[in-house]
Amino acid sequence: MNYNDKTIVLKDFLNISDISVYEIIRKIDRLILLMADDVKNILNGEKEENFLHHIEQKEIDINKLCNLIFKVIKLAFNPMDRNTLKLTLDDIFYYWEMALFLEKIGDQIKRIPKSYKGLEKDEGLIKTYNKIMEQYGTTMKANYLKNVNLAIQTMINKASMFEELNAHTNRLPKEYFFVIEKMKMMNKNIGNIAKVLLKLSKN
Numbered sequence: 368m369n370y371n372d373k374t375i376v377l378k379d380f381l382n383i384s385d386i387s388v389y390e391i392i393r394k395i396d397r398l399i400l401l402m403a404d405d406v407k408n409i410l411n412g413e414k415e416e417n418f419l420h421h422i423e424q425k426e427i428d429i430n431k432l433c434n435l436i437f438k439v440i441k442l443a444f445n446p447m448d449r450n451t452l453k454l455t456l457d458d459i460f461y462y463w464e465m466a467l468f469l470e471k472i473g474d475q476i477k478r479i480p481k482s483y484k485g486l487e488k489d490e491g492l493i494k495t496y497n498k499i500m501e502q503y504g505t506t507m508k509a510n511y512l513k514n515v516n517l518a519i520q521t522m523i524n525k526a527s528m529f530e531e532l533n534a535h536t537n538r539l540p541k542e543y544f545f546v547i548e549k550m551k552m553m554n555k556n557i558g559n560i561a562k563v564l565l566k567l568s569k570n
Contacts, residue, residue: 384451386439388462395432395469396507398425402476403500409480410496412488422477429473436466457570464563465510468556472503475552482545489539492546495531499553502528506560515568521561528554 402425405418443449443459454462502524509517532551536544 383439383442383448386435386452388436388439388452388454388458391432391436392462392465392469395429395466395473398429398432399469399473399476399503400500401425402429402473403503406476406479407493407496407500410483410488410493415480415484419480422480426473426477429470433466433470436462457567461563461567465560468559468563471556472553475549475556479546479549482549486542486546489535489543492535492539492543495528495535496550498531499528499550499557502554503557506557509561510564513564513568515565518561518564522558522565525554525558525561 402422405422405425409415409418439452440459440463443452443454449456449459502521505517506521508514509521529551532547532554536547539547
């Protein structure tokens with residue numbers, strides 16, 4: 368499916384055996400990466416009207432997929448449904464939090480172009496945005512591989528990323544404040560996704 372010109376259509380699933388929560392998470396991840404690429408183009412000075420509609424549609428699709436996960440996970444508290452979904456009790460809370468934080472990341476990415484409108488291109492800020500998305504990729508890789516060491520590395524890098532963003536706040540005009548705040552929220556929730564894996568590993 369080409370997410371740039373098609374929307375996700377969700378139906379009410381009568382047979383939950385057709386559903387893989389893991390695969391839904393992967394779809395959300397791909398949408399976030401596509402949104403992030405569109406935003407990067409805007410930060411680099413390309414015309415926002417070429418990307419805004421696609422960004423907003425992807426964010427709507429993310430919300431739909433997250434709502435589907437929440438709906439399915441509520442069913443999974445029933446032992447029979449949980450068995451059908453091939454989930455454990457730990458999985459329920461793990462995927463619930465994953466979906467919650469992914470939805471928040473998508474929301475912040477969507478808001479960046481509105482805050483950036485009318486501002487001059489800043490190479491330093493773009494470089495930091497790219498680092499944040501690299502952190503996101505590392506965190507998702509950690510979750511897919513259940514690699515605790517990668518998750519810990521994300522937690523270590525989160526603090527230095529906040530320092531870098533604070534440096535931008537100090538050097539850039541106040542008009543950039545809201546863009547930087549959105550990036551801080553992305554960094555925070557990327558760290559939260561790493562924490563979700565760490566909690567799962569402890570259980």
